[in-house]
Amino acid sequence: MKARNLFLAALALLISAGFAKADGMPADPRMAVTDPLCIENCGTTIEGTTFNFSSNANGGGFLTFVNVSGVDWTTLLIETGSDPFNVPAADVTCETNAFESCVATDLAGGITAIYLSGLNNDNFNGIPDNFQFFIGLNDDINGVPNQDPNGSGGWGADRSFSAAANVPSPTTPVPEPATLTLMGAGIATFVAKRRLKRQQSNS
Numbered sequence: 001m002k003a004r005n006l007f008l009a010a011l012a013l014l015i016s017a018g019f020a021k022a023d024g025m026p027a028d029p030r031m032a033v034t035d036p037l038c039i040e041n042c043g044t045t046i047e048g049t050t051f052n053f054s055s056n057a058n059g060g061g062f063l064t065f066v067n068v069s070g071v072d073w074t075t076l077l078i079e080t081g082s083d084p085f086n087v088p089a090a091d092v093t094c095e096t097n098a099f100e101s102c103v104a105t106d107l108a109g110g111i112t113a114i115y116l117s118g119l120n121n122d123n124f125n126g127i128p129d130n131f132q133f134f135i136g137l138n139d140d141i142n143g144v145p146n147q148d149p150n151g152s153g154g155w156g157a158d159r160s161f162s163a164a165a166n167v168p169s170p171t172t173p174v175p176e177p178a179t180l181t182l183m184g185a186g187i188a189t190f191v192a193k194r195r196l197k198r199q200q201s202n203s
Contacts, residue, residue, distance in 0.1 A: 028093055029059075029154035031114050032136035032145060033076065035098040035127050043132060049073070049165040053135065060138035060153025062146070066131065073127040073165035075099075075117040078135075082110030084156045089113075091154075098133065100124045105171055113170045127165070 043064030049071065055061050067073060076099070080087065089112050094102035100118025107113050119126050127133050138151035 028091060028139070029087055030093045030095070030137065030139060031078065031102070031104075032095040033078075033098055033102070033116055033133060034096065034136070035125070035131050035133040050163065052160065052162050054161060055137050055153060055155040055157065055159040056150060057157045058150065058152035059155045059157055059159070060146070060151045061136075062138055062149050062151060063135045065133055065135070067127050067129055067133065067165075069165070070129055071166065072129055074119055075115070075167060075169075076127065076163060076165050077167050077170060078114040078116075078161055078163045079107075079170075080112050080155075080159055080161045084159065086110050087112050087155065098124065098127055107170055115169050115171075117169065 043066055045066050045068045047068055049069050051065070053063055089104035089106045092104040092112065092114065094104050094114055096102045096116050099116040100120065102114065102116050105113045105115065118124055134147075136145055136147070137153045137155055138146040138148065139153050140146060
């Protein structure tokens with residue numbers, strides 16, 4: 001009887017997963033950030049180090065920007081919330097030729113973060129000032145990136161993204177207040193001992 005119940009439960013899960021996929025849940029949303037040299041008609045200009053963008057009605061899109069912030073971008077953090085549905089970081093395919101690494105992470109509150117970082121002198125230069133860059137949200141077609149602005153992807157219609165350049169990784173640990181208090185107490189003790197030793201040696 002237990003085996004039969006387990007089988008029925010497993011079957012129900014498989015069927016519900018099938019319905020979820022058919023209902024438009026993303027199987028493999030893609031995020032591609034590339035930075036060819038800007039020549040003319042470079043796209044939307046980004047004058048600061050933060051900007052926003054969104055997917056199209058098909059859950060994809062191919063967006064063109066140019067960095068005119070006055071500074072080179074050595075990191076880029078892209079975040080999106082759970083509207084219209086949560087996108088687990090494990091489902092995101094992240095690609096870039098501008099940075100050395102592209103890592104998707106689940107954050108608190110249903111936020112999915114994509115962090116691009118890492119530079120070297122050969123291929124990975126970040127996004128320099130006055131450089132054009134593309135953000136591709138479309139699914140590939142036969143393994144080839146789709147550069148159609150009206151293409152489709154797995155992000156869901158009109159999904160909002162926020163981006164910030166030159167910021168630390170969202171997974172970099174921040175010291176807790178108790179840790180900071182202990183560090184302060186330790187430093188104060190060290191300074192007090194040094195002063196006491198100095199006073200003793202002077203007398």
